[in-house]
Amino acid sequence: MFLGRNLNKEEKKIIKLTTSSHALVHLYEGVIPPLIPLLMLEFSTDYFHLGVVVTALSYAFGFGSLPAGFVSDRLGPKKLITAYLFGTGLASLLILGSSSLLFYGILMALVGLFCSPYHPASNALISQAIKEKGRVFGIHGIAGSLGVALVPVVSAWIGTCLGWQGPHILYGIIGILLGFYSLSIPGQKAAKKSPGELEKDNEAEQSISVLNLVIFFISAMALGLTYKGIMTFLPAYMGESVNIGGMTVNRVTMGGTVTTLALLSGAGGQYLAGRLVDRFSAEKLYLGSIVIGTVFVFIMAATTNLILIAASVVYAFFYFSTQPIQNYLLSRYFPRHRLGMGFGIHFFVTFGIGSTAAAVSGYLADSFGLKSVFYFMGFCFLLSCAASWALLLRTGAKKTAPPTEEITVTVSNR
Template sequence: MRVLKAFIESNDFSNRSQSDETPLEFRKEHRLNKEEKRIIGLTTASHSLVHLFEGVLPPLIPMLMTEFYTDYFHLGLVVTVFSYAFGIGSLPSGYLADQIGPRRLITLYLFGAGVLAIGVWPIGSLMSYGVLMGGIGFFCSTYHPASNTLISLSIKEKGKAFGIHGIAGSLGVASVPLLSAWIGTVLGWRAPHVLYGFIGILTGFYSLTIPRRTAIKEIADKNLGTKKSPSISYLNLVIFFLSAMALGLTYKGIMTFLPAYMGESIHIGGLKVGKVALGGTVATIALMSGALGQYFAGRGVDRIQAERLYLGAILIGTVFVFLMAISRNWILVLSAVMYAFFYFSTQPIQNYLLSTYLPRHRHGLGYGIHFFVTFGIGSTAAAVSGYLADHFGLHVVFHAMGICFLFSAAMATTLLVRVNRKPG
């Protein structure tokens, strides 16, 4: 709370729309220059990979239960350990991105997570596995604040760039159930970790070719006009972060048990595939639509008020989460497709909103807080969902996540009303 208050006291926060704050030169159709392309290349590859590291465990849950003689709750705890580290590390990472430059943090994430992922190969206990996953989560925590800061400071067309970046993340989220399930089925549950680790190290070497500090050339403030917009309130920031936190809970709860839920609930006559492979494959098919959601939201945020677009995506996504809880077979698959489309569409909108709410020299810290509430606090949903799954069934997880969606929608509605409220 004090950190957010310090933002307001020391900086001029604006609720200007993009059309108000962005110079004409920035709003023209812009072709990425060589440096921007390299940055997009690094961030898209790294974003897909961070979600491979994050999502490697859930598709392997049936195999891990047999390997370690454990249950949903304890594997949910391992996911929670990863996710707490993933979220809590975002706070110092956001600050460091402002101080030493975001590219260095991306390099640290790639090498650190890569080495630890390879270290999964010799481990033989659930405790050791949990410790390593926590370490991987900590290195991964540096990524989101760093990459979003790098994009916001280095790319002229931020809406489009955040959309492309989001698509890469969605492809990682969507592909990891399929990749991990099939690789694990063929080569053993350790193999996906090791493969992703080697990819991380190779990408880390590529990151060293990107300059440590990059920034777009600023246009003088006189080109922006002299009229100042009213500052955004401390309460609006709190409301935004509460909405993001609730969506973070739904993300972790749903993504942890979606492959297992699909494996149990999808029955296609004549298809003889194990639950692990079937659940991972169907989850991947459903989640691919998230990339489309990222794309359309990234484009739409340049044309529609961001707060309005944000609320609409949450409201529609809520409907499909509840449908997932009560459906099976093809209706479940269709509901999951629509859920993924609208959930992932919220991410570039959130990133864009923060880039307009915060001054440039506080982007890293702002994104750090954002990803702390999303992934850190949101990670509690993994263990809670594991408890619900063990005692009441996997479908109850989706009912609970639907309630979190409703809370996020309430916060987004409040934010939209406050932003559009006429002064006086």
């Protein structure tokens, strides 16, 4: 079985919930870019203003992650996952009443706000309740990569056939159905700690290297900028730059389809990194993935047609391979009782601060063309390279050992 024999029944339930919810959160997050040509016509607007809408969604998505991480440590992560599913589902259905770009932007910001608890909550839940963290982070990451990869073609196809509101409505219905499914899964609540365990927690907090965390979060922030900038304009860039054999396919469908084919390789990167990170130095794997990703972003900026598609495939493989490695590093750098906070900060800098790239990239696209977006993203990758190299030097490039702490979780139906 794909989930493996070493996982118990409760762990498998958690994985099924988190993987399906992870794919969906990236359908919500990536629904706008494939629809940009349709939205420009619907609202008579330009790249910059639609970039602002993407930024509003992403700001809410990222900035909400910070308090969500703290709340997850107190209330339990499963409750936040349920709130995310129902909240995003209902907000998406309200798109039916959207008649202006302003109202649409407000609704998309609301969707982003309800999405914000997901990443810190799900990663904390996996870290707390799953023993084989690296492999499960890889499986969880694959689901997210599939969501990222499928959203361009699915949204473009539905938008072309049913109108720009169609993808929002479909994803909203899926969210509500998953919300009801989540109610059937018991919540996870940390067992009450003895004075001795509390003392160990305090010792663990004192052992945290603040400088290592700062360097790590700088690297994550730079990658967050590249993610939002590239994902926002990759479908439009593909539609503009790919012309294979004189195919007469409209720009929306072409951009969405080619982007999906390229991004599917990200699932392979997630899986391979999830397997390797349990065995080798996470810091070395992290730096290597970023360096290779940097090279291929610059190739994407300078090419068209088949070379552009091939470069995008390699970029996606190595970019998405960084995500399970990041999650694994955080599970080592933070004590167990502060994991929600750690993942909250991580997704705040990745999706919150990183979301500024959408509006900046929109300005660059309007002023200098879509190619300029990818050159700018390449320089953001270089910043992440420098930070990850510094992190490797700081940690001594030692082989990563999985945490040996025994995981004890009590099940609560509340």
